[in-house]
Amino acid sequence: xxxxxxxxxxxxxxxxxxxxxxxxxxxxxxxxxxxxxxxxxxxxxxxxxxxxxxxxxxxxxxxxxxxxxxxxxxxxxxxxxxxxxxxxxxxxxxxxxxxxxxxxxxxxxxxxxxxxxxxxxxxxxxxxxxxxxxxxxxxxxxxxxxxxxxxxxxxxxxxxxxxxxxxxxxxxxxxxxxxxxxxxxxxxxxxxxxxxxxxxxxxxxxxxxxxxxxxxxxxxxxxxxxxxxxxxxxxxxxxxxxxxxxxxxxxxxxxxxxxxxxxxxxxxxxxxxxxxxxxxxxxxxxxxxxxxxxxxxxxxxxxxxxxxxxxxxxxxxxxxxxxxxxxxxx
Numbered sequence: 260x261x262x263x264x265x266x267x268x269x270x271x272x273x274x275x276x277x278x279x280x281x282x283x284x285x286x287x288x289x290x291x292x293x294x295x296x297x298x299x300x301x302x303x304x305x306x307x308x309x310x311x312x313x314x315x316x317x318x319x320x321x322x323x324x325x326x327x328x329x330x331x332x333x334x335x336x337x338x339x340x341x342x343x344x345x346x347x348x349x350x351x352x353x354x355x356x357x358x359x360x361x362x363x364x365x366x367x368x369x370x371x372x373x374x375x376x377x378x379x380x381x382x383x384x385x386x387x388x389x390x391x392x393x394x395x396x397x398x399x400x401x402x403x404x405x406x407x408x409x410x411x412x413x414x415x416x417x418x419x420x421x422x423x424x425x426x427x428x429x430x431x432x433x434x435x436x437x438x439x440x441x442x443x444x445x446x447x448x449x450x451x452x453x454x455x456x457x458x459x460x461x462x463x464x465x466x467x468x469x470x471x472x473x474x475x476x477x478x479x480x481x482x483x484x485x486x487x488x489x490x491x492x493x494x495x496x497x498x499x500x501x502x503x504x505x506x507x508x509x510x511x512x513x514x515x516x517x518x519x520x521x522x523x524x525x526x527x528x529x530x531x532x533x534x535x536x537x538x539x540x541x542x543x544x545x546x547x548x549x550x551x552x553x554x555x556x557x558x559x560x561x562x563x564x565x566x567x568x569x570x571x572x573x574x575x576x577x578x579x580x581x582x583x584x585x586x587x588x589x
Contacts, residue, residue: 260273260274260306260550260553261274262274262308263459263532263533263534263535264459264533265411265432265433265458265459265460265461265533265535266431266432266433266453266456266457266458266459266533267430267457267458268411268430268432268433268457268458268459270337270380270381270410270411270432270433270459272308272309272337272535273306273307273308273309273535274528274535274553275307275309275524275528275535275536275537275538275549275550275552275553276307276308276309276310276311276339276461276535276536276537277299277302277307277309277310277311277537277538277539277540277546278311278463278464278537278538278539279299279310279311279312279316279321279324279325279539280311280312280313280316280321280539281539281540281541282295282298282299282321282324282539282541283295283316283317283320283321283324284315284316284317284320284321285316285485285486286482286484286485286486286487286541287481287482287483287484287485288482288483288484289320290541292324292327294541295324295328295541296324296327296328297543298541298542298543298546299324299325299328299329300328300332301543301546302546303329303332303335303336305546305547305550306550307546307550308335308336308337309336309337309339309535309537310325310329310336310337310338310339311339311340311435311461311463311537312324312325312338312339312340312341312374313340313341313383313385314340314341314342314344314346314366314369314370314373315341315344315346315385318346319373322340322370322373322374323373325338325374326373326374326375326376327375329374329375329376330375330376333375333376337380337381338374338376338379338380338381339379339380339381339382339383339413339433339435339461340370340374340379340381340382340383341382341383341384341385341415342358342362342363342366342367342370342382342383342384342385343356343357343358343383343384343385343386343387343388343415344356344357344385344386345357345362353580353582353583354386354582354583354586356386356387356388356389356390356391356586357388358384358387358388358391358396359388359391360391360395360396360398360399363396363399363400363403364399364403367379367382367403367408367409368408371408377407377408378407378408378409378410379408379409379410380410380411381410381411381412381413381432381433382400382403382409382411382412382413383413383414383415383433383435384396384400384413384414384415384417385415386415386416386586386587386589387414387416387417387418387421387586387589389589393417393421393424393425393428394424394425394427394428396425397412397424397425397426397428397429397431398428398429400412400429401428401429404429411432411433412425412429412430412431412432413431413432413433413434413435413461414431414433414434414435415434415435415436415463416435416436416437416586416587416588416589417434417436417588417589418588418589419448419449419452421589422434422449422452422453422456422458423452423456426456426458431456431458432458432459433458433459433460433461433535434449434453434458434459434460434461435460435461435462435463435537436449436460436462436463436587437462437463437464437578438460438462438463438465438527438534438536439462439464439465439466439467439471439523439527440467440471440504440508440523440526440565440569441467441470441471441492441501441504441569441574442464442467442574442578443569443570445460450530450531453533454531459533459534459535460531460533460534460535461534461535461536461537462527462534462535462536462537463537465523465524465527465536465537465538466520466523466524466538467492467523468487468490468493469487470492470493470498470501470505471504471505471508471519471520471523472518472519472520473505473508473509473518473519473520475498476498476499476502477495477496477498477499477502478495479498481493489580490576490577490578490579490580491576491577491578491579491580492574492575492576492577492578493576494576496575497575497576500573500575501574501575501576503572504569504572504574505519507565507568507569507572508522508523508565511557511561511564511565515555515557515561517551517552517555518548518551520538520545520548520549520552521548521549521551521552521555522552522555522557522565523552524536524538524549524552524555525552525553525555525556525557526557526562526565528552528553529557529562
């Protein structure tokens, strides 16, 4: 597969990465570790080079999983991880940001140990901390880059002003934010800014946390512990309304002999050549199917139809509960 470069940074990765959160966190009971290690190594054999994790996924278990899987093949993969949360905070009060310089340094050193590596390819601030100037955050990561512990700096769910201020201190290689056919907000301000500054874009949840695969209905029952049960967009009433978007994708996919997920991913890939989505999965067959989006050619008519119809469909329900939503776009 033809690689993509994230902005002007020189960081080259496969056109689709793999979001690894669900291998140990958030979607119900964690799958068998040996099976996930086999999946991660199988992804590399299929040409995937870009893998996304974070200390909060578990916490810690996801980074440990990637460390064990990739230690023998470290030179074949690009690993992105994240800092930015106080993991000692009471979950009942909602997530709390913590990007103090001392926290960033401590988290980075701990992540290096869990990942069994001497460097982190791409280190993101997971969420903007309103109590720490972004210049201090960027400066701390700049020092870690100088120390050789980190190769590239990234932001997640940051707003335009924050991106500009951070980039002035330490060039930002990539922004990771939610972007898909049911969350198109980045198109108005963020994508033009990234193009201007030469920053790559890494859409997470490019398949709408599974909804844009076409496999869900309003009657879908999630496993115990699946965080989607707490998200407004996955309540039965909202899902029943949002199926109109899936029906649109099905009408495009059928004559192309493609899956709904492949069309959703191919649409994203067609938006800019410096966009690298990171769909997640715990099944090798689904990973192979997702990779089929790379070779799926959507015609200008297909893209125009998807664009016009999706803009006309109102997506019902918020992405997150209020406490988490308040931490985005700062």
